[in-house]
Amino acid sequence: MADSTDVPEITTWDRMIDWLVESFTDQPTGLIIDLGPSDYVHVDDDHDNVDEPVVCSQMHVLADGVLMVRRSRTVLDRLRFDSHAVDALDLDRWFFDDHFDDCTDGYLFTRDIALAADVCVSWFRDVPGAPSLVEIGCSYEFPDTLPPRREPTT
Template identity: 60%
Template sequence: MVDWLVDSLTDQPVAFMLEMGPSGYRSHDEDEVVCAQIQVLEDGVLMLRRSRTVLDQLTLSDHSVDGLPLDRWFFDDHFADCTDGYLFTRDVRLVADACVAWFRDEWGTRSTDDLGCDYRFPDELPRH
């Protein structure tokens, strides 16, 4: 699963988002759900957010990485929906390993068949 995730995240454009959760999950379910969201920022930086609730889709004011501390896990309440922390890093394999471990340890996920994924690509404005 790590290699699949690394391939899915490599060479993606700024603002690309990959969301993962358990396959077959329905939003009206009230049970805790393990989720992860990865968004591509500028300069090859990825933002990984993990949660036990469905994560909101962020509308970032910019994708600049100026001033962001890299390779440090945060557990503060910056994102209200992010119950299990977030990370900024350029290390794609670190993000993939963290996601695979998260789903394996917290949900018993063994293969990509157990995951539901949503890929979101940035929209582009028409340029004339």
């Protein structure tokens, strides 16, 4: 993924989709990208006290090339899964259950990177009150790697 200083200027929704596809191709399990209003500053850990909706989306790389896309009108937490395994997941089906309490508008598991990117972009493009293309900010977090096994010293 490009360093934030290397992010291209994005002037169309189609270019945003292309950039997300490029950003998620060949990425490690555990990578998370959050999209939302670039001027939003979260000061309180209590999501229930948010006065105004915060339209945002999140893409999370799971195992075996599966992406999870979440869309919400509240700030999305950075989830820390106990496993990134995908064997039991239903792919390419939209879920509206309450499995993730911070996710107000559903989630999807898919191997189709273009579909995942389009789901994120359409959320901002089509939802009233969402930030415009020039107002969308992005943050991403790569997974941490445990240190390698060290040989004992004698």
